[in-house]
Amino acid sequence: VIQFPDFLTLVVAKGLFPIDFVGQAGDVVNIDFSQGIVYVNGNALTEPYTNTLTTRDNGAFTYPLTVPEGYVFVLGDNRNISKDSRHPQVGLVPVDDIIGKVVLRLTPFSEFGVVN
Numbered sequence: 001v002i003q004f005p006d007f008l009t010l011v012v013a014k015g016l017f018p019i020d021f022v023g024q025a026g027d028v029v030n031i032d033f034s035q036g037i038v039y040v041n042g043n044a045l046t047e048p049y050t051n052t053l054t055t056r057d058n059g060a061f062t063y064p065l066t067v068p069e070g071y072v073f074v075l076g077d078n079r080n081i082s083k084d085s086r087h088p089q090v091g092l093v094p095v096d097d098i099i100g101k102v103v104l105r106l107t108p109f110s111e112f113g114v115v116n
Helices: none
Strands: 009-013 019-023 028-032 037-040 071-075 098-101
Touching: 019 028, 019 037
Parallel strands: none
Antiparallel strands: 009 019, 009 098, 019 071, 028 037
């Protein structure tokens, strides 16, 4: 099981841009697409970093979804165009495909620095 210091952490997985880690094995992810709210284990996520609510469903899963062992559920920041776990071509990301954690932002230059 992956243990990150923060609940939401940016990870880099094979074939994906840096993306938000939302749920790991055993977590229950539920998305209320009509309200645009993501819940993990019954708790609504506070997501000030997204530019839109989570209203797009690409049909990869029915919710609530329990993340199985060996996988993580990820969501992109730009929820209207992100290809993430909601998309059937991505789905759940195998833990073995996680190749790193984002720790430094290079651009835009006005936000250059360590990613918390």
